[in-house]
Amino acid sequence: MSTEELEKQPLKEEVKQDEGEEKPSQKKEISIPDCTVHSVVVYPDRAEVTRLVTVDLEPGSAEVVIKNISKSLDKDSIRVDGIGPASVTEVSFQEIAVTEEEDSRENASAEVTELKEKIKAAEERKEKTKQQMDRMTAQIELFDKYSTGLFSAGGQTTTNDLLDQKTIDGVFGYLETFEERTVRLRVDKDEVNSDDLSTARELTKLNTRLYELQPLLSKPSEPVKQQVIGVLLDVKSAAQIQLLISYVVSNAGWTPKYDLRVSSSERTMQVTYFGVVKQSTGEDWLNARLSLSTATPSIGGSAPTLETLKLTIIPNLNPQLRGGTGKKKSRHSGFGFGEESSVIEAPPSKVSEGLINSVFEISTPTNIPADNSGHKVHVAQIDLKPTFEYDTVPKLAQHAFLRAKAVNNSQYPFLSGPSNVFLDNSYVTETTLASVSPNEEFGCSLGVDLSVKVVYKPVSRFREETGLFSKTVVYKYKQVTEILNTRSEPAVITFTDQVPKSEDEKLKVTLLEPVIAKQKQGAPSPNPKLNSQNNVEWRLELGPGESRSVTIYYTVEFPVNKEVEGLGL
Known part of the structure; x- marks a missing residue:
């Protein structure tokens, strides 16, 4: 199947056919969340997403419409390829009117009516529960008051106000059943209280959903526009067609992070290389084959053009008219330079090296939701043989700082990023690892060694x-x-x-x-x-x-x- 680039044309409100052009004999609509993520290449400031679209088509012309695509998609980056007895005749990026808006509003209105009825019923249950709780509380207080009144704090009988002396024998019968009845009341009260909490949580959910539906009900009736990708196909024979749709999105990127673990006794350094991926594209990347690229498309592919630096003599004006003092200026003044200032283990990724960048292919499928949170993926674990030296600057600190030096003998280039440093399984510090190319020497400080x-x-x-x-x-x-x-x-x-x-x-x-x-x-x-x-x-x-x-x-x-x-x- 051939690959067709996106036509560079103004956005259209809806898909239109030219006069006399034959409409596709079949049309398939698919939502992006229903399309399998085939692969994702993440750059420091963007990502290229490839999704797999599978459709069953009959011979003839066909249109496949991909809906609910990311708002951060670059429309000039869309590419289509695939497998099957068909060819791509056109790929377009369009804005169409969502015709289901009125139906959605009607559905929302019906749901609001149902929610209000549920909220009313829940509030009635909550009021009945409150009354029941009040009755139980009053009964428990009555039992407590009656029992407390039988004896004074000093142990003397004070029953004259509550009991006749002739019925004192009845008190003992009461005391036998008091504990049993109060315990049962308190258990029943706890159960009612639990029901009350459940009702309160239900009310919270119902009111939250009601609040979410209000904006939809208040929206004007003007049509809502949705971005879609349209693919026109010429199908040769009935078959299942697989389309690979690739596009670049912003609001995504990755940064490096490291764990450096040094063993002073074994003279080893273990570098665990991670990539921290963040994205808020509106699309979740589930079970994706992830690759991290060191390329930076935002910088551009060509060297900048250096303009001519032109110098001119400043007219010999009166110092007072120039606002100066007549004193000699710095040798840089007037040339535009400004005045001088004073003083967890995982399988390693596969590395693909290009002329100017590297790509780390993550070995296991990964889930990266669109939550703009950092998700750490394992790139590699590299074992190095360091040498140890000390640095001391006694005028500022009368200590010797241990430093490990090693050569990056791996095929992985280290990008500049934060690093947690551990010495003999003890956390030392967090530092920044500078950019290190393969076969380049680098070092990291391991803190003060009091033995020097x-x-x-x-x-x-x-x-x-x-x-x-x-x-x-x-x-x-x-x-x-x-x-x-x-x-x-x-x-x-x-x-x-x-x-x-x-x-x-x-x-x-x-x-x-x-x-x-x-x-x-x-x-x-x-x-x-x-x-x-x-x-x-x-x-x-x-x-x-x-x-x-x-x-x-x-x-x-x-x-x-x-x-x-x-x-x-």
């Missing part, structure tokens, strides 16, 4: 003045950090600390210790080194029980009559 101790000692600062005519001030700063590895195995630690960076030619900063070697082309980065933030970064290897003293020593020199911002003087 870090002590950031108070800074030593010395001041001196130099020069005869143009005096300058020189401050010498010395910062010492002690690091101790108390573990029974070696530890690799990346130590980071600040060294000031001068933003003025009159201000000179000289790093004396450690000595930073110059980077040679093609050679590995020196250790220690200055990173992109001008901070000292030092990779240290400490053996079991080994300690290391790390010293940062630098001088700051500037004219004696100047003040320095950020030096903490």
